[in-house]
Amino acid sequence: MRAVLRISGHARTFFPGERDYIEVEFQANETLADILVKLGVSPDLFMFGVVRDEKVDLDYIPRDGDEIALLSAVMGG
């Protein structure tokens, strides 16, 4: 199965090649956190994902064809 991860702003620097669009392959029952770990990226960098305008936790199990935006915790006021 395949999904697309979208990353914006300086959260891109956490990913290989600093890309804002990464296509990933994954197995059934793998979570969003599992996918990030396989990419060598700590899930702790992200607060949550967004799929079809809805928040999802990092234990979300993606569906084939999902496009998942990742929201990094870059707060601080």
Place this chain on the structure above:
Amino acid sequence: MTCGGYMGRILEVDLSSKKASASDLPEELKEKYIGGRGFVARILWERTTPGIDPLSSKAVFVIAPGPLSGVFMPGSGKVHMGAKSPATGGYGDANMGGHLAAEIKYAGYDCIIIQGASETPVVLVIDDDSVKFLDASDLWGKGAITTEALLKERLGEDFQIATIGPAGENLVKFACISHDFGRQAGRTGVGAVWGSKKLKAIAVRGTRTIPIADPEEAFAKGKEMYKECFQKPGFKTWTPYGTAEVVDWVNRVGAFPTKNFSTSYFEGHKGINGQALKDKIKVTDKGCFGCPTPCGKYSFTKTRLGEGHVEGPEYETIALLGGNVALGTIEEVAYANMVADELGLDTISAGNVAAFAIECFEKGFIKPEDVGGRTLKWGDLDSVVYLLEITAHRKGLGDLLACGVKNAASVIGRGSESFAIHVKGLEWSGYEARWAPAMMISYMTCDVGAHHNRSWAITFDVAKGRDSLEGKSAKAIELQHVRPLFDMLGLCRLQWVEIGFEFQHYADIFPLVTGMNLSSEDLLKASERVWNLTRAFSAREISGFGRSYDYPPKRFMEEPIPDGPAAGKKLEREKIDALLDDYYSLRGWTRDGIPSREKLVSLGLEDVARELEVRGYTL
């Protein structure tokens, strides 16, 4: 292109003589210091009599929007304020959103300099070119929010108003300035400076237009920026919760201030997180001037102590008046927020002070007879509200607490200094950093004291390894130039930090608005200039200033975090010194943390180097 973004005038106000005059904005000030925080820093350096009491009538107070404040673009609603800090004795500033920044520009000013002190309470009313001083005797003693509402009734809804509450009047060293019914210039005790001048409020109304160098292109760029904001995934998912969204994450990574920073994980976090705020108390979103992603949450709270409306609580208030005093419900945190706002207290410092007092009580350093026979307890709204009230009014023990945790600990003694959580005398904001070296060095070297907004680097720690020191000081320096640049431009940085907005947008729109041909590198150089200047200001004002002023509290160096995701972690003194050595070296400062002559000269600050040398520093 013509010149734009600036109104070209400075308003100087003398509260002693009740006189005001306008002067031209010096070109050099624009070119070297840009605006906002840059103007505040330079004017304070030039106008502050070295060694002056921050609360004396001769102390200077500066208010400055930036060249992009009030312009059509996301987040253009920030105004900066500064003075020699009553909390630290060094450089002090704070900024706030709302609608004041734009209104000051509309009235025709890039900067307001306030000197002197009124003998009786006064409201400064700026109405375009008219400047009046209204008697405020009947407002003295009233809450900050109440005062704003009363002045709106008296002067008109179209005035933008900033006020202080009883804490500012009573010279509490962490009193804030309030505006827009819940926006605060919170830190470093700026509200106490107004109190010392008997300045209860400022009201501003203006009708001018901000000149724009290239109106068509600037408008197109602004429109493009708004459009991009609306398309970001965070727009729909982050905005409904605002900064409270981060509570769960900060707990997950073991960085949430809990029980006076004794630990970094709060079991009750789900009761005070963004979801709780949205589900239980939020009435509506509330944004500042030009904001497409309002972080403000206007709420209604009801507790057994009372009920009412409040803007918030935002993350910092949830951390310090929530987890740090162990309040477990969002209603209670919002109520404490409402009380602090009306009293005119900075919720970050107030939460630290309340937590410090509760821990002192637990350890027997504060007795029941010191607090009216009460038992101060964690998770107890009565205790928290009581401490806020006695502090703002300086009643009993509150007179000591009003001086902040550093001063309170120096009087209480018995080792309480180790859990007085501050740097330079400014209480620590909402991120526990014993397992986050980049965040730790950010707090330690922040120019105003332990504040997060100059450099927020926990994600860098997570990305690069939380036990590693490598590259951490360099990252803090990078962020200490980028983030304060927003304060110089008069902008909110939340679109950039929260929803992944590209930094280049800001560099692109700056020349279109101002007509000034400055690249992003030029702007960052100006920010570095200001950083060195504020450091030099503190060195000039504080005898013996240097490395010893950059250390965190002993708790963070000697006590391992007892539980949660960061259990067992601390940053020992040797690691703290290694971070500082790296930081000073990269900055081109001396081993004691003073900007070197070479560095100052390279930034066009030779006059600053000369003055530090006159005062005995070897640069």
